[in-house]
Amino acid sequence: MLEELKKTLEEAPIVKKGNYNYFIHPVTDGIPAVKPELLREIADTLTQKINFENIDKIVAIEAMGIHLATALSLKTNIPFVVIRKRHYGLPNEHQVHKKTGYGESILYINDLNKNDNILLIDDVVSTGGTLIAVINALIDMGVTVDTAVAVIEKGKGKKIVEDEIGMSILTLIKLDVVNGHVVIESVND
Ligand SMILES: O=P(O)(O)OC[C@H]1O[C@H](OP(=O)(O)OP(=O)(O)O)[C@H](O)[C@@H]1O
Protein backbone atom coordinates (compact mmCIF):
# COMPACT_ATOMS: atom_id res chain seq x y z
CA MET A 1 0.00 0.00 0.00
CA LEU A 2 0.96 3.66 -0.49
CA GLU A 3 3.31 2.75 -3.37
CA GLU A 4 1.70 5.34 -5.65
CA LEU A 5 1.92 8.03 -2.94
CA LYS A 6 5.62 7.30 -2.37
CA LYS A 7 6.47 7.17 -6.10
CA THR A 8 4.60 10.36 -6.99
CA LEU A 9 6.15 12.27 -4.07
CA GLU A 10 9.65 11.21 -5.12
CA GLU A 11 8.89 12.69 -8.55
CA ALA A 12 7.41 15.95 -7.16
CA PRO A 13 8.95 19.15 -8.52
CA ILE A 14 10.06 21.82 -6.05
CA VAL A 15 9.45 25.54 -6.51
CA LYS A 16 10.56 28.36 -4.28
CA LYS A 17 8.01 30.53 -2.47
CA GLY A 18 10.45 33.08 -1.06
CA ASN A 19 12.83 30.88 0.96
CA TYR A 20 10.27 28.11 1.29
CA ASN A 21 10.80 24.85 -0.65
CA TYR A 22 7.33 24.03 -1.93
CA PHE A 23 6.74 20.58 -3.45
CA ILE A 24 4.01 20.18 -6.06
CA HIS A 25 2.00 16.97 -5.93
CA PRO A 26 -1.45 15.64 -6.93
CA VAL A 27 -2.62 15.34 -3.31
CA THR A 28 -1.47 18.81 -2.27
CA ASP A 29 -2.08 20.75 -5.48
CA GLY A 30 -4.24 18.68 -7.86
CA ILE A 31 -1.22 18.99 -10.18
CA PRO A 32 -0.19 16.72 -11.87
CA ALA A 33 -3.62 15.06 -12.18
CA VAL A 34 -4.87 12.96 -9.26
CA LYS A 35 -4.99 9.34 -10.37
CA PRO A 36 -7.92 7.41 -8.87
CA GLU A 37 -5.54 4.67 -7.65
CA LEU A 38 -3.61 7.27 -5.63
CA LEU A 39 -6.74 8.57 -3.95
CA ARG A 40 -7.98 5.01 -3.42
CA GLU A 41 -4.81 3.81 -1.68
CA ILE A 42 -4.92 6.82 0.65
CA ALA A 43 -8.62 6.34 1.45
CA ASP A 44 -8.15 2.58 1.93
CA THR A 45 -5.18 3.07 4.27
CA LEU A 46 -6.99 5.73 6.31
CA THR A 47 -10.14 3.63 6.68
CA GLN A 48 -8.01 0.73 7.97
CA LYS A 49 -6.33 2.94 10.56
CA ILE A 50 -9.26 5.03 11.83
CA ASN A 51 -12.24 3.97 13.92
CA PHE A 52 -15.16 5.91 12.36
CA GLU A 53 -17.80 4.45 14.67
CA ASN A 54 -18.42 7.63 16.69
CA ILE A 55 -17.53 10.25 14.07
CA ASP A 56 -20.44 12.65 13.33
CA LYS A 57 -18.70 14.65 10.61
CA ILE A 58 -15.57 14.68 8.53
CA VAL A 59 -14.13 18.20 8.42
CA ALA A 60 -11.95 19.31 5.49
CA ILE A 61 -9.73 22.38 5.39
CA GLU A 62 -10.04 24.30 2.08
CA ALA A 63 -8.74 23.71 -0.42
CA MET A 64 -6.71 20.56 -0.42
CA GLY A 65 -8.52 18.65 2.29
CA ILE A 66 -11.68 18.54 0.18
CA HIS A 67 -10.91 15.65 -2.21
CA LEU A 68 -9.61 13.60 0.73
CA ALA A 69 -12.78 14.23 2.76
CA THR A 70 -14.88 13.34 -0.30
CA ALA A 71 -13.10 10.01 -0.71
CA LEU A 72 -13.53 9.19 3.01
CA SER A 73 -17.16 10.27 3.01
CA LEU A 74 -17.97 7.96 0.10
CA LYS A 75 -16.30 5.04 1.89
CA THR A 76 -17.82 5.66 5.33
CA ASN A 77 -21.20 7.31 4.56
CA ILE A 78 -20.29 10.08 7.00
CA PRO A 79 -21.07 13.64 5.80
CA PHE A 80 -18.31 16.20 5.43
CA VAL A 81 -18.17 19.94 5.92
CA VAL A 82 -15.54 22.36 4.62
CA ILE A 83 -13.69 25.02 6.61
CA ARG A 84 -13.68 27.72 3.94
CA LYS A 85 -11.56 30.70 3.01
CA ARG A 86 -14.85 32.49 2.25
CA HIS A 87 -16.81 34.52 4.76
CA TYR A 88 -20.57 33.82 4.68
CA GLY A 89 -21.79 35.78 7.70
CA LEU A 90 -24.06 32.94 8.82
CA PRO A 91 -25.09 32.76 12.49
CA ASN A 92 -22.42 30.92 14.55
CA GLU A 93 -19.72 31.33 11.93
CA HIS A 94 -16.28 31.17 13.58
CA GLN A 95 -13.18 32.85 12.21
CA VAL A 96 -9.63 31.46 12.32
CA HIS A 97 -6.41 33.20 11.35
CA LYS A 98 -3.86 30.75 9.96
CA LYS A 99 -0.22 31.05 8.88
CA THR A 100 1.84 28.71 6.71
CA GLY A 101 5.51 28.92 5.73
CA TYR A 102 4.59 31.13 2.76
CA GLY A 103 1.39 33.00 3.55
CA GLU A 104 -1.53 33.66 5.82
CA SER A 105 -5.28 33.78 5.49
CA ILE A 106 -8.56 33.73 7.37
CA LEU A 107 -10.65 30.56 7.49
CA TYR A 108 -14.34 30.41 8.38
CA ILE A 109 -15.95 27.53 10.27
CA ASN A 110 -19.64 26.82 9.70
CA ASP A 111 -22.06 23.98 10.51
CA LEU A 112 -20.12 22.60 13.44
CA ASN A 113 -21.68 22.51 16.89
CA LYS A 114 -20.63 22.03 20.48
CA ASN A 115 -20.18 18.30 21.22
CA ASP A 116 -19.83 17.27 17.56
CA ASN A 117 -17.28 14.47 17.36
CA ILE A 118 -15.23 15.02 14.23
CA LEU A 119 -12.42 13.76 12.08
CA LEU A 120 -10.34 16.66 10.74
CA ILE A 121 -8.46 16.11 7.50
CA ASP A 122 -5.92 18.10 5.53
CA ASP A 123 -3.40 17.22 2.86
CA VAL A 124 -0.12 18.23 4.51
CA VAL A 125 1.33 19.50 7.76
CA SER A 126 4.52 21.53 7.42
CA THR A 127 5.02 24.41 9.88
CA GLY A 128 1.91 23.24 11.75
CA GLY A 129 0.42 26.75 11.64
CA THR A 130 -2.80 25.65 9.95
CA LEU A 131 -3.60 22.65 12.13
CA ILE A 132 -2.73 24.47 15.37
CA ALA A 133 -5.00 27.40 14.52
CA VAL A 134 -7.89 25.21 13.32
CA ILE A 135 -7.74 22.65 16.15
CA ASN A 136 -7.56 25.40 18.80
CA ALA A 137 -10.59 27.13 17.26
CA LEU A 138 -12.56 23.86 17.18
CA ILE A 139 -11.68 23.12 20.81
CA ASP A 140 -12.80 26.66 21.78
CA MET A 141 -16.13 25.94 20.06
CA GLY A 142 -16.60 22.79 22.16
CA VAL A 143 -16.12 20.49 19.16
CA THR A 144 -14.35 17.21 19.93
CA VAL A 145 -11.51 16.52 17.51
CA ASP A 146 -11.55 12.73 17.75
CA THR A 147 -8.94 12.27 15.02
CA ALA A 148 -6.79 14.70 13.06
CA VAL A 149 -5.16 13.63 9.80
CA ALA A 150 -2.57 15.22 7.56
CA VAL A 151 -1.78 12.72 4.81
CA ILE A 152 1.72 14.11 4.24
CA GLU A 153 4.10 15.20 6.97
CA LYS A 154 6.79 17.63 5.84
CA GLY A 155 9.71 18.42 8.15
CA LYS A 156 8.82 18.85 11.82
CA GLY A 157 5.14 19.84 11.41
CA LYS A 158 3.52 16.84 13.04
CA LYS A 159 5.63 17.08 16.22
CA ILE A 160 5.13 20.84 16.43
CA VAL A 161 1.33 20.38 16.38
CA GLU A 162 1.41 17.46 18.80
CA ASP A 163 3.57 19.38 21.29
CA GLU A 164 1.35 22.46 21.04
CA ILE A 165 -2.07 20.76 21.10
CA GLY A 166 -1.36 17.62 23.12
CA MET A 167 -3.07 15.21 20.73
CA SER A 168 -1.55 12.93 18.12
CA ILE A 169 -1.83 13.67 14.41
CA LEU A 170 -2.19 10.75 12.01
CA THR A 171 0.07 11.04 8.96
CA LEU A 172 0.80 8.46 6.25
CA ILE A 173 4.17 9.54 4.93
CA LYS A 174 6.99 11.72 6.20
CA LEU A 175 9.25 13.67 3.86
CA ASP A 176 11.70 16.50 3.72
CA VAL A 177 13.06 18.59 0.88
CA VAL A 178 16.84 18.17 0.60
CA ASN A 179 18.94 19.83 -2.11
CA GLY A 180 15.87 20.59 -4.19
CA HIS A 181 14.41 17.06 -4.01
CA VAL A 182 11.78 15.27 -1.95
CA VAL A 183 13.34 12.66 0.33
CA ILE A 184 10.94 10.13 1.91
CA GLU A 185 11.85 9.52 5.56
CA SER A 186 9.15 7.02 6.54
CA VAL A 187 5.87 5.46 5.38
CA ASN A 188 3.01 4.58 7.73
CA ASP A 189 1.16 1.99 5.61
O1 LIG B 1 1.55 23.24 8.23
P1 LIG B 1 1.38 24.50 7.48
O2 LIG B 1 2.68 25.25 7.30
O3 LIG B 1 0.29 25.35 8.01
O4 LIG B 1 1.00 24.10 5.97
C1 LIG B 1 -0.09 23.27 5.65
C2 LIG B 1 -1.19 23.99 4.94
O5 LIG B 1 -0.69 24.61 3.75
C3 LIG B 1 -1.57 24.32 2.68
O6 LIG B 1 -2.63 25.21 2.62
P2 LIG B 1 -2.64 26.59 1.83
O7 LIG B 1 -2.78 27.68 2.83
O8 LIG B 1 -1.49 26.69 0.88
O9 LIG B 1 -4.00 26.53 1.06
P3 LIG B 1 -4.59 25.54 -0.07
O10 LIG B 1 -4.99 24.28 0.66
O11 LIG B 1 -5.74 26.30 -0.57
O12 LIG B 1 -3.49 25.29 -1.08
C4 LIG B 1 -2.06 22.94 3.02
O13 LIG B 1 -3.25 22.62 2.34
C5 LIG B 1 -2.26 23.00 4.51
O14 LIG B 1 -3.55 23.48 4.86
Ligand SMILES: Nc1nc2[nH]cnc2c(=O)[nH]1
Ligand atom coordinates in the same frame (compact mmCIF):
# COMPACT_ATOMS: atom_id res chain seq x y z
N1 LIG C 1 1.86 21.58 -2.21
C1 LIG C 1 2.38 21.96 -1.05
N2 LIG C 1 1.57 22.41 -0.10
C2 LIG C 1 2.15 22.79 1.06
N3 LIG C 1 1.60 23.26 2.18
C3 LIG C 1 2.58 23.48 3.05
N4 LIG C 1 3.77 23.20 2.51
C4 LIG C 1 3.51 22.75 1.27
C5 LIG C 1 4.37 22.31 0.22
O1 LIG C 1 5.60 22.27 0.30
N5 LIG C 1 3.72 21.93 -0.92
